[in-house]
Amino acid sequence: GENVEQHPSTLSVQEGDSAVIKCTYSDSASNYFPWYKQELGKGPQLIIDIRSNVGEKKDQRIAVTLNKTAKHFSLHITETQPEDSAVYFCAAKLGRNDMRFGAGTRLTVKP
């Protein structure tokens, strides 16, 4: 079964609003949590990541927060733009070579 749960599956926001995507993981040994963006017809691409020894990380309009105790992590996109429209995946590293992905969130930013 899935080790990473992701919500919501679809998200529609107005341009300029914020978008938040949430994930939970089950393996307490997970120590690395990347977020990937997949545009139409392309492969997923890393946009931000966080390690388990950090609670928050920010890169311009995107930020990721991690609550290790609750095994939750979230992606926050502020001042959304139409080009942010894509499918976003969270992931959690299980073992040295093993990454498990959430089911994806289709984000639509309406101009």
Added chain:
Amino acid sequence: DTAVSQTPKYLVTQMGNDKSIKCEQNLGHDTMYWYKQDSKKFLKIMFSYNNKELIINETVPNRFSPKSPDKAHLNLHINSLELGDSAVYFCASSQVYSGLAKNIQYFGAGTRLSVL
């Protein structure tokens, strides 16, 4: 130059056929992966190879056989194709460092397989 390239981009075939998808990475990474993405966009790991050795083999039918002739290549061969094999298959690579948490995976553009 494309970092992770996979061919073909599209593959349309009949049920029962055997087909292969090729993947090459020029990043010097030691680990390569195959993922299957179904129509609902769910991205599921199938295999992982580290230095040509199979590390992860998820519950995948044995009709799927990965082959890694060297660190830069991981090909996927599929025998007796079935309708349910229709999906987008992604190859990825990463460099895994012992003792470091980070594992950035670089994905190819995908191969859309349609089994008729």
